[in-house]
Amino acid sequence: MLMVTPHLLEDTEPHSTPRLYSALDSLPAGAVQPEGWLRVYMEKQAAQLGSKLPQVSWPFTFDYWAGEENAESWWPWEQKAYWLDGATRLALVLQDEQLLAQALTSIDFTLAHAGADGYLGPLFFKEPKDPSCSRWPQNVFFRGLAALSDAQNSLHDAATGKIVEQIRKHYLSDNISYGTPVRNVTNIEAMLWCYGHTGDQRLLALAEDVWREYMTVSEDPEHGDMQPLRVYADAPISCHGCTYAEIMKLPAILYLHTGKEEYLRFALAAMRRVTDHHLLIDGIPSTTEYYRTITSLDSHETCDISDHTWSWGYMLMATGDCVWADRVERACFNAAPGAIKNDWKSLQYFSCPNQFLATLNSDHNYPSAGGRQMAYQPNPGQKVACCAGNVHRIFPNYVIRMWMKGIDGGLAAVLYGPSRLNTTIGSDNQEIEIIQTTDFPFNERVHLRINATHPVDFPLSLRIPGWCRAPRLTVNGAAVSVPKSDKGFLVLERTFRPGDEIALTLPMELAITGWPNDGMGIERGPLVYSLPIKEVWNSRVEQKFTTDDFPAWEVTPASAWNYGIALNTTKLKSEVEIKNEPGPVVDPWQNPPTTLTVPLRKIEGWELRSNPDNPDQKFTPPLPVVSVSNVSNNVERVALVPYGATHLRVTIFPVVRD
Numbered sequence: 001m002l003m004v005t006p007h008l009l010e011d012t013e014p015h016s017t018p019r020l021y022s023a024l025d026s027l028p029a030g031a032v033q034p035e036g037w038l039r040v041y042m043e044k045q046a047a048q049l050g051s052k053l054p055q056v057s058w059p060f061t062f063d064y065w066a067g068e069e070n071a072e073s074w075w076p077w078e079q080k081a082y083w084l085d086g087a088t089r090l091a092l093v094l095q096d097e098q099l100l101a102q103a104l105t106s107i108d109f110t111l112a113h114a115g116a117d118g119y120l121g122p123l124f125f126k127e128p129k130d131p132s133c134s135r136w137p138q139n140v141f142f143r144g145l146a147a148l149s150d151a152q153n154s155l156h157d158a159a160t161g162k163i164v165e166q167i168r169k170h171y172l173s174d175n176i177s178y179g180t181p182v183r184n185v186t187n188i189e190a191m192l193w194c195y196g197h198t199g200d201q202r203l204l205a206l207a208e209d210v211w212r213e214y215m216t217v218s219e220d221p222e223h224g225d226m227q228p229l230r231v232y233a234d235a236p237i238s239c240h241g242c243t244y245a246e247i248m249k250l251p252a253i254l255y256l257h258t259g260k261e262e263y264l265r266f267a268l269a270a271m272r273r274v275t276d277h278h279l280l281i282d283g284i285p286s287t288t289e290y291y292r293t294i295t296s297l298d299s300h301e302t303c304d305i306s307d308h309t310w311s312w313g314y315m316l317m318a319t320g321d322c323v324w325a326d327r328v329e330r331a332c333f334n335a336a337p338g339a340i341k342n343d344w345k346s347l348q349y350f351s352c353p354n355q356f357l358a359t360l361n362s363d364h365n366y367p368s369a370g371g372r373q374m375a376y377q378p379n380p381g382q383k384v385a386c387c388a389g390n391v392h393r394i395f396p397n398y399v400i401r402m403w404m405k406g407i408d409g410g411l412a413a414v415l416y417g418p419s420r421l422n423t424t425i426g427s428d429n430q431e432i433e434i435i436q437t438t439d440f441p442f443n444e445r446v447h448l449r450i451n452a453t454h455p456v457d458f459p460l461s462l463r464i465p466g467w468c469r470a471p472r473l474t475v476n477g478a479a480v481s482v483p484k485s486d487k488g489f490l491v492l493e494r495t496f497r498p499g500d501e502i503a504l505t506l507p508m509e510l511a512i513t514g515w516p517n518d519g520m521g522i523e524r525g526p527l528v529y530s531l532p533i534k535e536v537w538n539s540r541v542e543q544k545f546t547t548d549d550f551p552a553w554e555v556t557p558a559s560a561w562n563y564g565i566a567l568n569t570t571k572l573k574s575e576v577e578i579k580n581e582p583g584p585v586v587d588p589w590q591n592p593p594t595t596l597t598v599p600l601r602k603i604e605g606w607e608l609r610s611n612p613d614n615p616d617q618k619f620t621p622p623l624p625v626v627s628v629s630n631v632s633n634n635v636e637r638v639a640l641v642p643y644g645a646t647h648l649r650v651t652i653f654p655v656v657r658d
Helices: 036-047 049-056 075-094 097-112 136-150 157-173 184-198 201-216 228-232 241-248 250-258 261-277 302-319 322-338 386-400 569-575
Strands: 024-026 032-034 403-406 411-413 419-425 430-438 445-452 456-463 472-475 489-496 501-505 510-515 519-524 527-532 535-540 552-557 563-565 577-580 594-602 609-611 614-619 636-642
Touching: 024 302, 032 036, 032 075, 032 386, 036 049, 036 075, 036 386, 049 075, 049 097, 049 386, 075 097, 075 136, 075 302, 075 386, 097 136, 097 157, 136 157, 136 184, 157 184, 157 201, 184 201, 184 241, 184 250, 201 250, 228 261, 241 250, 241 261, 241 302, 250 261, 250 302, 261 302, 302 322, 302 386, 322 386, 322 527, 403 419, 411 419, 456 501, 472 489, 510 569, 519 594, 527 594
Parallel strands: 411 456
Antiparallel strands: 024 403, 032 419, 403 411, 419 430, 430 445, 445 501, 456 489, 472 501, 510 519, 519 527, 527 636, 535 552, 563 594, 577 594, 594 636, 609 614
């Protein structure tokens, strides 16, 4: 096995800012701030579990990363690190000083207690007695440090200046193997972030050596199922979902810092396996815990929403291709809110396109059937508490990556939503503000206003989603025709003047998708639509993991859900009624502003499944076999709502044909 001893590598070259080979570069946290409905939703997150989780549920209530050294394994530091990263990013994009102060308790402690040799983190990891002890939690924690260090208008400048140097010393003084065990290799991400800021070639050499070492032991599926023969064969993935998601981005990051095409080819092939074999209708692959199939009952872990969208963001930067932003958009506007209780006080460990109940024993997924993973809880995994922390990264990372800088010296709007960008542009680094006013994705129109002190030249790239066939663009009210690039952008190259207004209209068309067992889904633009099932909520308080204000919830159905869809797919426009509520969008997942009314017919005998050994235990059933004998003759026109506005739902419908 290749073993790297980084502190013996000689520093033979002067440090300078290294070249990046990216097509797009992410902006620092705080450059983009959410507005409108997006801010309302994220402020709700910050007011509830975003800030309260460390007072609600173990292990977040313990001082991991702040002096606590006792645990049976490495995983409690992982869970707390997820929350620290997410809370830091959420605080930075909202400019929330109180929330940031909470995260800084652990951050400041860790920075202040670096070892004399440069080691940064719990002593538990420094010389572990257990050879399976993973350094993965350190990479998670370092992501929060990176966000804080890079932050624009940081609320905590005192800590940011020394973060880069401390991480550099940490990796260059460490002499463990990062190729094993399973997720140690993910530290490449932090190594290369630090290399990008210091230009220290030893960090780049270390990262490449670690990747080569990892590839020599990747025959074990637990190491990410990253064997080149399987990756390039586009084989279905046999691996833990989060493990694969976190590792598949690493060759893309290596490409960003080396320009070596073999890294990018490998990353593209690794990502293609996810979308070719495992992607569910809500935008995230089936992962419970391993990758699964795509039936109506296949589900995903909430951690996978954070981890896959994070990795796709790196692919967007490496390729400049809008398809990766499309994937982030779909997941963040469907899978993410669909796994979170609308009040941001609980979430699911596993969520599913079809879930007709969500109780503490209704998990229908193999191999955890009968478990509590599908109930809404503040800490749905309890001992395996990753989702409770990791969920907090989703929307801050969406906001942080809404705008990027291009290699052409311009700005790119890669993700849409109400927001405000403050950055610099042009050869003289002129300050510029772009206000994005929109109710997207519930409205087709995106309005941009340019605020600057004087005219400035730069190319402005606007992403055209793959689902949009006929975008319309105006500048100061006049229609503009701009050809779409092969990467999916409209590029305006002009002198922008203070007060310029750009309006982009992205017409949303109805679409249907087919799924196994003769299933059908319905979409419009970036949103998937579901039949909402009326809910009965019953709370449970469990000592150590919940409180009276943040209980576990069991949700059972209180309305009919046994419907098949009776659409004539050649007449979608006439058979589906689209209704948009007037007025501004404020809280769309609580009060959905758009509905699709569609023809449905009840299917007799399609009922909740019972456990043969315990008839009181119920499960969501698979799609039924539809026949003339079990379908009602009565056609009902029923309103569907955006997937993210539901807790119990039917999203994959059985098809009823005449």
